[in-house]
Amino acid sequence: MAINLYIVRHGETYFNFLHRFQGWSDAPLTPKGIQHGLDAGTRLANIHFDGAYSSDLTRSVHTARYILKNNQANSGIEPTELPDFREQFFGSFEGVDSEVVTTTLGAYKPNSLNTYSDFITEFGMAEAMDTIYLADPFKFAEDDEQWWTRVSHGFDDIRARHHDGDNVLIVSHGTTIRGIADKLGRHDFASNSVKNGALMRIELLPSTATILNFNDDTTVF
Template identity: 90%
Template structure:
């Protein structure tokens, strides 16, 4: 038996639409982003969640509320905020156009790349996070070790709150979801951008975890 995690990326925000790094900064959901939350809720509407959580960033909280609004299985009506499942902190790059950030990061690598997605594909999540930290002149940006220490604590928190067989909703963020996939040795999945409102399902055991599905925005449960 295991804890069944349903981890959803928040709906589209105005920063997403404008292709800006978001991290710990916040921007409201667009109308499309609201629909992402409602659609995810409809797909998950028949699942009774024993716990419902979001990061403490507004876009995740609001998406979780839209998901729970469409739940028909007597799940919690309001998410509990867990800061451990925040996005990576991008420091000085928060709010900056992604093309500008990509150009800056290119100065710290010997091999050229065209997009931030290519950057992650070529380097892997850990080195990508470390490069962002290195390139931040104030060193505010989280590196891989800082980010994973935080997220690992979040998983231990979930284990302490829940039991075998529990269904748990967590609304989190794109880079965090990709980083988790990478830490669970699914580098093939981590190279893919996570769609707003898409789902990663994880079987969480006391000492291990297995990804059952990734970037799923079509399955109705």
């Protein structure tokens, strides 16, 4: 049983443009972000989707609708909201400038780091998530275990809803997509920021998964 997952990062939001940590905060898409969704839809226009899903955050829901607007393969579906595919919750760091967050996280490590991607490259996604939780004074933020428990449940949900050969669209978020890549053994992929509207294609099996494309914003399928 192999389900073909097309996991797309949502289009650019105003928080993305302003370089702020977004998490569960819900900034709207910019005009460029709307175009990201439409462009992703053009690249996926010939894929008949047997299911379409997004996280329940508005930027993902809207991006999924823009993708499906350009679908030419008679998919004929509206995206279903699945909260399991939300972004990591950043707690007290929600809405904070990314440089400030990186500086704060750097206080918990011996090396000074210039960007959040540097942190991930040096220590890995799990350590990055756990450090965000550790640095949050109110402990609202999700740690790696909490985040992966819900995302794993999301994959099990997809397995229960679909059959061998189904094509499934999921619109999710940058850190979540990088975290999935890391959990699937591709730390090299996770070290790269995911572009808005870019795609990760996964072959989802009953107990394993393989990444076939990552951070892909050029391939026409």
